[in-house]
Amino acid sequence: MAISPAAAVERDFPAPREPVPQPPARIRVLTGYFRTHWETLSAPEQQQLQAGWDTRALPLIEDDPDGDPDVRAVTFLYRNSAAAAVILSANAMVHPDTLGACEFEALPDGLWALTWQMPASWEASYRITVHTGTGTPPWRTAADRRGVRLAADAGGPDPRNSVLSTGMSGAATSVLRLPAAPPAPWLATPVPAASAGTSIMGDDSAAGLLPQGRCWAGGRTSGPRHVLGDFVRSLELRRVRDRHTGRMRNVWLYRPRVPLAAPTPLLVLHDGQVWAKYQNLAGTLDAAIDAGILPPLHVAMVDSVDVPTRSRELSGPTGSVDFAACDLIPELRRSLPLSPDPLHTVISGASYGGLAALWQVARFPGTAATALAQSPSLWRYDLDQPLLEAAGRIRVRLQAGCYEPSIHAPARALHAALAESGVDTDFRSVTGGHDWAWWHPWLIRGLAAVLAD
Template identity: 55%
Template sequence: MNGLHGSRTEAFPAPKDPVAGEAPAIPVLRGHFAARWNAWGAGRQEAFLARLLAGDGGSFPLVEPSPDGRADLRAVTFLHVAPDATAVILSANALVDHRNTAASEFERHQGTGLWVLTYLMPADWECGYRITVHRGPGQAPWQAATMRRAIRMAADAGGPDPLNPVLGAGMNGGAMSVVRLPGAPAAPWLAAARVDPVATSPVMGGVLAGGSTSAASEGLAELQLVDSGNGRLRTVWIYSPAPGSTAGPTPLLILHDGQVWAKHLNLKATLDAAVRDGVVPALHVAMVDSFDGATRSQELSGPVGTVDFVAEDLLPVLRRTLPVRTDAAGTIVSGASYGGLASLWQVARHPDLVGVALAQSPSLWRYDLAEPLARVADRVVLRLQAGIYEAEIHATSMQLLADLVPLGADISLCSVTGGHDWSWWNPWLIHGLADLLG
């Protein structure tokens, strides 16, 4: 052990401030839908418009081959019915550039009441998005704002796409629409999200869901455990495989931001299906709450705090009360964003307890973990996942890979065609576990 929470018995790297990433290169196909519309006859136009006005969302957004015939790209057309709107923006995760919001704005379509935006995207794109409408005179809020976060929040202030029935949930349970193109890995075991109908924008870093139980966490055992570092009572939701699905001790997964997985992403149903289908073996999962935004930023973003709670308070209880493996190789830690960073700190500081990290979009802009992880490179397994549209996180993940591969570390990086986004973190948790556990 490295001492109690908050101690600094070793020299940790200094934390850094966030850095704005490069502007994403998103080819907008202006006029793409208008050209197709003009090629239709009046009857087809009327039928299509009637379908939209009736709210038929069976196959939207429209996904079509690339105009230039490239097999690795698709034309993705978003449509929105808003005759009285003066501006409409697509808040697709990581694609809203605060320096050029016009690239994410819809165009008014020929007096039909439709607004249209077409992107040319890789065929395996996975994304959560919302549509925000401005009505009345003056600039839209996202046009008038000047600060990066204010622009992002204004662009995301609307709601899900009424034409798209596929919903996901963000950090606070706020609903977002999900587009998953045909080239993305299949995830037939993925359970439908359970959104909070009163939650606001689910942009990362927003207010977290509260600590109360909900219908979405039914079927999970709830553990209340005192954090010896700060005296606060933490909630941990425990997933156990179905009786009879395993004959011996199972792998154990420690999963950060547990309230999101337990309440809104319905991880229990996903795991039940994935285990039943043989995608992953039976395992136990402990979903650790991150309480609220301020607590999460303080306790989950560095080498102490939640990392020490897991090592000193949680793991001893889980290994004493659950039929799980007690070796480091059979214990996995995972999380996204700050949770991904905490996962890497966990194996760097406690490799004798936790030997495997599945870090999704780890916030490596905050700490350079190359040296701490180099010290345990021969003892741990590192699996990184990062979205190609989260520029700084993807670049720092690639750098960590480059730093550790020459040392013989068991490390890999999976580049996902997405942003900083629960829409892909959700299925890719299972993809990652399937890779680790066979």
């Protein structure tokens, strides 16, 4: 299976499988939990809470009423006197079979509450959606799970939670990390599209509207430093030709801002437009390097363009995999002070990007030999044999959320199969779903571990 970039040719690969339906998550709801607390408050205390003057952070996080030290009672509150129904769209938790567990309970005077018992290490993004007027809420009339999820997610962030993140589209989400989730003091604040301010250069140029006053030289842009939200960084936009498709691809390049004493590792990261424009990965990398969590490294964030292009080019053994091995990595090694050791070239991504990272080290271990695959879409391919054929030359690091069982179970099984055959592999189970809320901090933790080896 392993071949050199120069010899890359079309070959027979396993046929992709159809998506696996996700079973509903088990949600423990504490019905009436906050109502009991509400009824103990005096009228002024109730008014204070409703007016938003309460100084306690929301959601409310309390010890488990059943006494389990590994569980917390998490109460989401919302105030809307015109609402007829309110639903919590927490990542991976909304399902046609769990709607009753995700809908808020109505309290007097337009207050709504929902309390879950959740593992104390839970990390999740969420949104709150309100239905007003008469009729059935749209999440209860949707025809399938995707329709249910989209309807439940149509609202916005929690107005009482200031911690925000974003996903593929750049839309703002609220983020909740319970106390047992590992601390991430180096995590930079994401910049959702609605509050991104001046965006990183690349939006206009990607559309063929390169701003005047900048020129192309050797596939790079020359010009001033660029601004991403409130964070000033020199993320360089490169246009790299894909020899297989003939088109130019956008790649955002992160350079460490510290002096370099030696060639650095390279991270190639899929869905680069999200990391560059919204997740503020540059800010996180700066902080993690400054804190000694990561060594200096270069990062190439590869644009996955849009949903159809991403599905076509990132979901299998060719496409973005061939581009990275045959075009991108060779160009970066020619122009940057990078380590030539394939083990120091890390390929990472989430979902389809995680799947592509695994195909990368299976097919091209001489170019990139370390895969850090987050929530890899292993329902699509059985990768045991391709990876075992590259055994002895690769490192495989797998991360999956416990609330994404169609990914978590095959990732654990792949790790077991690789470990039994002597492959350098590791698997981390994260208390979360298919979610940027944990992909961002766990990317850094995974990098820190693999680059320390």
